[in-house]
Every structure is written in structure tokens, then in C-alpha cells.
Amino acid sequence: MSLMTVENVGFSYGTGRKVLEDISFSVPKGANVGLVGESGSGKSTLLRLLLGLDSPQSGRILFDGAPLQARDRAYMRGYRKRVQAVFQDPYSSLNPAHRIRRIVTEPLRSLKVPGDHLAMAREAITSVGLTEDTLERFPHQFSGGQRQRIAIARAIVARPELVLADEAVSALDLSTRVRVVDLFREISERMTMIFVSHDMGVVAALCDQLIVLDRGRIVEAGETAAILRDPQHSYTKSLLASIPRMPEGA
Amino acid sequence: MSDLLTVRDLRLSTPDKVLVQDLSFSIAAGERFGLIGESGSGKSLTSLAVTGLLAPGLRAEGSVELAGTQVIGAPERRLVGLRGNAVATVFQEPLTALDPLMPLGRQIAGPVRRRLKREGAETSGAAVRAEVMALLEQVRMPDPARLIGAYPHEVSGGQRQRVAIAMALACRPRLLIADEPTTALDVTTQAEIVRLITSLVDELGIALLFISHDLAVVGQVAERVMVMRHGRAVESGPALQVLTQPQDDYTRNLVAAARRFDAALEGQG
Amino acid sequence: MSAEQTDNLTETSGRRRSRGNATYWLGLLLVGVIVLAGLISFVWTPYALSDMVGGRLEAPSLQHWAGTDRLGRDLFTQLMIGARIALIVGCGAVVIGAAIGVTTGLLAAFATRFLDDALAAVFDILIAFPTLLIAMLVVAAREEASLGTAILALGIGLSPIVGRITRILTKQVLGQDYITAARVSGTSWGAIVFWHILPNIAPFLGVNLALQFGLAVMAEASLSYLGLGAPPPNASWGRMLQEAQGTVYTAPWGAILPGLALFALVIGINLLADGLRDRFDPTKGAA
């Protein structure tokens, strides 16, 4: 059963060059899909389309069998309850003027989710490995990795079915990155996830399925393990060959 | 002492905070040395201290001896003579590291002319231009004739970094400092730039101080490495040894993390 | 998570911070004295404003702390009332300027590209017209000069500056990930403006409005100097200076003191604004 289906989607800003061209793929319920591409591949634009922040100029996006209606407010409210996101920059993705409690409960309030919001925020914040007193503090009191955990808590607090992550670990130091990747892995077992990144290593460690984007087109898609073992497209091959590896023991 | 650079008990501080302390290392002529550290480890500050380019509010103590000259406490005039002559630096972000309002050819011509003057060679427009073209060839720049007139925003990130390398080489330094030179670049471009830097320093016999947070990249470049954390050195030694048999807990953690992503790429995630 | 600690390296040394604090307190002192004088003038002044209580053009003395004008009226009384008028006009103009400017600035930042470009161009052109000139035209359009006219005129004169800065600040905030995150959280645009944009532009806007206050006070004095300000019985530093200009050779204090008062208020406000900016600056860790 496909949760998200993208059919022949094309997009360009203004009258400029096409950013995305003829993009088609589908994300089954419960899957964990990695979208990999270098700068200029169009991966971030694609993510905006999936979030309903922009609309494709051609083709369509189906969510749970029905077309995504980015301009229909009532529809989008229902959509947002089911689809949430984590962004790249842990420093700009949390409003510096608000307490963490306010930040984490924002989807609950905005989407008018019934129930005890504070209790739900407590549950979300502990499930990302932070303590409850986090809720009473401000973003500037936390490190990059902690902030990213807070952003993840905000994304899962309304119990969505699908989480989209945009370069969500790229700004983190290596030792932090490993732990946040583990957290994403844990979350992906509970819900469907689309993880956008330029870092093949991270996606390989996290996602079962892989879509490789180059200059606005999908060049390769399939099981992560299969692509890593035997890449078909020349771009994927050069990408994999370029990744620096640790030296082997003497 | 035959070492080109000797740093002893370096301590960098602001009035409220110590940023680097008890730091000692040395680089021999022609050696490729790697400095590994995460953000806030003080690795970039260390490289600025070596060239005497620290921000005015920072206080440096200890000893940095570069090509026989004491850098710490040296007057600016002596440092200017040292920079370019003994040491040149390639920085992280090639877009901001180049003058946005000056054509690339003229930017390379600046250090070229200074070096020719230093060597007492001819500094006519034609001589400088020939040297600029030779440098662009050396950094394997495609279509150098066109790029001479282009502005930084008109070329790709990888090409900008090639220009920055050409400018550093134009000085014919004895030590090249590369401060996270590939962090702002795509992986495919990163691989090319890393290859370029390693082959050029080998070819020209230049010593290299390569600074990066990426263990694998440092592993490809350096013969000897030092790992920094919170302004202190936690471990140093031959690159292969540190990256395969780390002794310190922190280094072990880092290496394990890097190896996990490597393993995932091999399909063992 | 000690490995995740980040070092925010600021070049600010302790010495510079304490210097910033000193100017902040100096600004507060200057503004405080003038505000106090203005407030006291409501309940007490040495003499009545328009009473001829002394000889003509008397030098400052124990009876007349700032001397007298050419009609023998007490200058210190005029200075105190002048402080009151300057503060009223400054505050009123800033409130009006902010009301118009913030609204249009937000409108521009949120508008379609065409409307945004058009409004930005209008701000840019109007900024080249000094606040004083715009205010002069507003005064010309109203039939007679009054305190209210002066406030309205200066408020309108300030609005393009406020509009421009609001637009720029809003666009900066709109580019932050937390706005996108709010949209993805289902937050409506109205709530985004109220909860995310206004709280984050407020500190910078506040500092800017303080600077605009100084500008308004200066423009009010110019307006009065030109004879287009609030008419008597309101005292204004600008008009005091204009009246004293003819006798500056024989009685220089009449021209020097009102100018000095104006200068002190404006520089006090500027120092205060600078100090506030340093305090609000998020890179220095204060929230």
C-alpha cells in the first residue's frame, strides 16, 4: 500500500531552468526512503513540494491515494496532522523567542489536536532522549545535537504517519551525528520516513530504500543494499567512488 | 632542528576564556600533517596562530617557530614577510575567500607579482600573465583563458577552490595550510580537490598542514595526524595508527562513528 | 552530551562590553534628566511661561537659571516646557510612524512579488525625502498649525523609514527555518506573524524606533524653527532658538541653551539605542 506517490512531477522557479523534471516514485507505508543528491540536484525543492509548501507545475503528488491539495486549507490541516518535518539547521529551526514547551506543542495547538498537550510534549521530549526540564528552557541553552532532538520531538509530538527530514544531521559533528541517526532509525520503526541528504553514508546507515537525484532527475532508485552493492548509473557509481573511506588496519 | 614548523605549549585565550592550551606539535619540511577536530576544538584558531592572523581580541602565548622565525609576539612587518614566503593558506569557503569584485586572473596575479619581485625576477604584465596561466594549468583548471576574466560568482565552487589553491601556490610557500578546504564542496568535487592538493604538495615538495573534521579525508591526505578536542591535543601519531588503533577514548569514539558509516556503505549497516 | 557543546567565539572583549555599558548609562542619564524636566513642568515651573518676569535679555542668574528672552520671559521655564513638547511630539510621532510603517512593511514582506517590489521602491524613494520635508507638506495641507498637526506630520514623515526597516527585518525572519517549521506544524499566517515574526523583529525594531524618536525630536525642532511647529503657548526649543538668533551676539545663551538641550536629548537617545542593541544582540547570549 503506497502512502505517498509522486507522478511525473516537474518544477521550476520563475521562468528559469527546470529544477525538477519528470520525477516519479512511490513510498510504501512503513518504508524508510533516502533521497540522495548533491547541491543543485533539486532534492530540497522536491521536499518542499512533498510538504505542500509549493505546488508542482506538472504531474501530481498523491497522499494515501488522494491528490495533495496544497491550496486547500481544510485539507492541509488534515495533511499536516499526518505529515511532519525536521529541517537542516538546528540553529534557525527553533524560534529563539519561545520556550521549548511552546515550540514542541506548536503542532498540537495549531492543528487543534485534542488532549493534554503538556503531557504529550513530555512524552515526545523524553522519547528523543532529553529530560522533562528541557521544556522550560530556551533554544539558545542547547547544543546543536540537542536542538535537533527538540526539532524531532516537535515533528513526532502529533503522532504523524510520515516524517520528512531535510539534511537533518548534516550540520552536526560526527560523534553527535551517529547518535541522532540512531534516533531517526528508532523513529523510522514507528512511522514512514523520507530522509533527504547529500551524505550517502548517513542514508546507507538509515534507509532501506534509496532514490538518487542528479540535476533534477531520478537517475537510480531501489533497495539501498542492492544499489550499494551494484550501482547501475554512472553518476551513482562516481558518487560512491568519491566518498572517502577510512584506511584499513595494517 | 630541521623542522619547518614547531609549535610548543601554545595557549590561545580571550579575556574570559581559554580556547587552546598545552598544544605542541611540529611539521618537518615536505611532510603532510593532519589536524582533526570537531567544531569548537580550536583547530582553525591554531592555524591562524601559525600565520599570525588571529583576531585582535585573542591573546597567544607559547612558541610558534616557522622557518626559523618566532611568530608569537613578532611585529606585523616580519609576519608579512613570512606569509606568502614561508606559508600560504587555503580557507574553507571559496566563495567568500575570494574578492567578489575582482576577476580571478587579477586575484592570482597579486601573489604572483609579489613572489616574482621577491625573487628579483621580471614583473612585466606578460611575465605575470604567463605565470598565472601556468598556475591555472597546474591546478588543472578547465578553459583557463576564459576563467581569467571571470568573477568568483560566475564559476563553480570546485573551480573557485582551484583558484584559491593556485593563489596559494603562486607564493611558492614551504608550508601550505589547508583549513577545511573541501567542507563546502560536493563529494565528487571534494575527491578531485583532495587528489589535487596531495599530488601538488608532493610534486613541489611543500609541507602540508591539513585541517578537517572528516577523518577519512585526513586519512587520505596526511602521513601524521593529531586529534584535538576542546582546545587540547588528545592523541597524535602516524595517520594509519591513529585511525586504525586509536588509544584515546574520544578518538576511539570518533573512529568508530566514521567506521559505522563506512560499513553502511559496504552494505553492513 | 558534552561533545555537542559549541563554542560561540565572539570577538567582543570584556573591555569593549564595559565601554558599551558606560555609554548606555550616560544615555540613560541624559534622557532621564530631560524626561524628568518635562514631567516636572506639568506641576511646577519657576515662573509662568508667558509672564514677563525679568529684564530683557538677562544673563543666567540665581533668579533666572537660564536667563531671560527679549521680552523678559524666563528661559528656564521655556526650556522645561520645551522638553515636555519635544517628548510629546517625539512619542506621538513614533507611535504614528510605527503604526503606518509596521503595517505597510509587513504588507510588503508578505505581498506578491510585484506589490513587494512596488512598495520597496516607494519606501526607497520616500526615504530620500527628509522627514522634515514630508512633515512640512503635511503641515501645509492642514489649515492651521497645532501640536496635533506637528505630531501627525512627523509621524507620516517617519513612516517610510519604519516601513523599510520592518520589511527588511520581516524578510530576514521569513527566511528562517522556524517559519517553515511553523507552516509545516499547521500554524496559520496570522499566528505566524503574531507568534514568530513580531517577537523576533521587536528588539531590532525597538532599537530602530528609539533612533526614529531622536529623528522626530530633531525634525520637530526644525519645524518650529521654520515657524511651522506647534504655535504658542507651546514652547519649543526650535522656536526658542529662532527667536534668540537675532540677539545671539548680545545674549548667546538664548541660542546656545535650547540647542544644547536638543543635542543632549538626541545623543542620549542614540547612546541608549546603541546600548539596547548590544543587550538584545542574540550572539552575545542574552535572550
Add this chain to the structure above:
Amino acid sequence: MLRYMARRLLILLLSLFVAAIVLFVLLRLLPGDPANALVGVGATPEQIAAAQAQIGSDQPLAVQFVTYLGDLARFDLGKSFVSRAPVIEEISRRLSVTLPLTLAAFLLSMLIAIPLGILAAVKSERWYGLLLSVVSQVGIAVPVFWLGVLLVYVFALNLRLLPSGGFPLRGYGDPARAVTSMVLPVLTIALIMSASLMRYVRAATLEVLGSDFLRTARALGESRTGALMRHGLRNAAVPVISVLGIELSTTFLGAVVVEQVFSLPGMGSMLLLGIQQRDYPNIQGVLIISTLLVLLTGFLADLLQRVLDPRLRKEARR
């Protein structure tokens, strides 16, 4: 570049047209018929009617508007209500005072502010660098008319070096007096202007001094001064130019206060007089010409920035 210039000129004309419409609407929105202002209080209805016919305010608005635009296109700004002289003649006479006044002050302030602003930035850690930035901070708080009066008090009344105000009736036919009467006004404007200009120059220079590319140049053996000369000035100039454009405009339009202090017959005092006498054609004329000058200044500043900064040229192409 040529295409950009053509586009920019078109926008300029369009803005002028919009400004003309706004002015027309504003002046018609003013309370009362301008004819009343023309004949004064206590005029008979016949006199008012005659005055209306004379200035055309008895015509329907649409007709008035077309006539107004037609006149503007021919650079006919009408005749003054008070002196009955063509507005354009009065303006050109007064421009010959205000334009030299503004330009001289502008040049002088650049001569003062640019070197001092750069010095204040380069030596920002030294005592004189600090002093310079304090001086500029103090300078922007000095009221223009106050400085004018103080200068008069010192140089004209006490030292008796220069006239305290006025302008020779024969204008530049009396060159020595014309020039000496300009000295204090020019100085007044230039001092105030250089204080704020210096702040911008200092800020722009500091920004460049902290830039990555300057660090690159120094890391490759360029001295601090050499790097600043080779890379810094051009980069600092780009933001300063737009400030210069605005400063020039506001100085020109703000000259009214200084003209009043020194009793100079310039554009500003013409506007002030027009406002006091309700002389609408004069007000309108001054505003149209001022708007034109403001737009032209902005245009030139933009052009200059584009010449210096290739990135702006690229944006224009898109």
C-alpha cells in the same frame, strides 16, 4: 548594461509620472479653492470667479488634470500666484543658490568623511580611532540650525571673518560676496553630513576588514594596508554609494533649514514661502523638480554600484 539603463530610465519617468499624479491629487485635496488663496481674504465673489477662470480651477477635474500633464510635458510649471512670474524662472534662479550649496557641502563632506571613516575603522583599537567614532556619534546629534547659529556667532559676529547671512542681490554678478556668503552655510551642512557619512564609511570598512577575502590576501603575504587598498576600498564603496545618494538627496531637500539660518534665497526658502503664502504653483514646481533630482540621484547611484559590482549586473540580466 545599456538595456538596464534604458529600463531604469523608463522606471524613472514612470516614477516621475506617478509623483506628478500624487502631487496633483494632494494639492486638489487641500482645503479650499486655490483661487481663494490667490485673491486673499475678503474678496468679492466676482473677484474669486475671475481668479478661478484665470487659474482654471473652474474647469472639471479631468480637464484640469489633462492641462496639468500637458503643461508638465512641456516643462511649463505655471505662474506664481503671488509674483505672477513663471515658476520655472524662479526655480532656476533659486537652484543657482541651492545646487552649488548642496554640491559643495557634499564634496567637502566626502573629503572629510571618507579618509576619517577609513582611519576610524583601520585604527578602531587605537585611541584616535575611538575618538573619531565618538566624534561622529556626537556629530549626528547636533541640530543643523544650532551649528549654523553657533558658527555665525563665532566667525561672523565675534571674529568678523565672514558675513552672517544673506546673498548679494546681483547673485554671481558679485562673485566675491556670493562666495563668502556661501562659506558658512556650506561648512554647516558639510560638518553635519560628514558625521553621519563617516559612520557609514567606518561600518563598511570594518565589514571589509573582517571579510574572508581580506584574510586570504593577508595570508598570502599582502600587508594589511596593501590588502585594504587592493581589495577593500572597492568593496566598501558599494554600500557607501547608496548612502551617498540618499545623503545627497536629503541634503538638497533639507537645505531649507540652513537657507533659513543664513537667509539664502534657495529652493527650500521658496518652498517655505510657498507654504506660508499658499502659493500652490510654486509648491508644486519645487516638489516636481526636487523629485526629479532625487530620482536622478538614485539612478546615478545605482548605475555606479552596477559598474563596481559584477554580481549586480548578473541580477539585472535575469
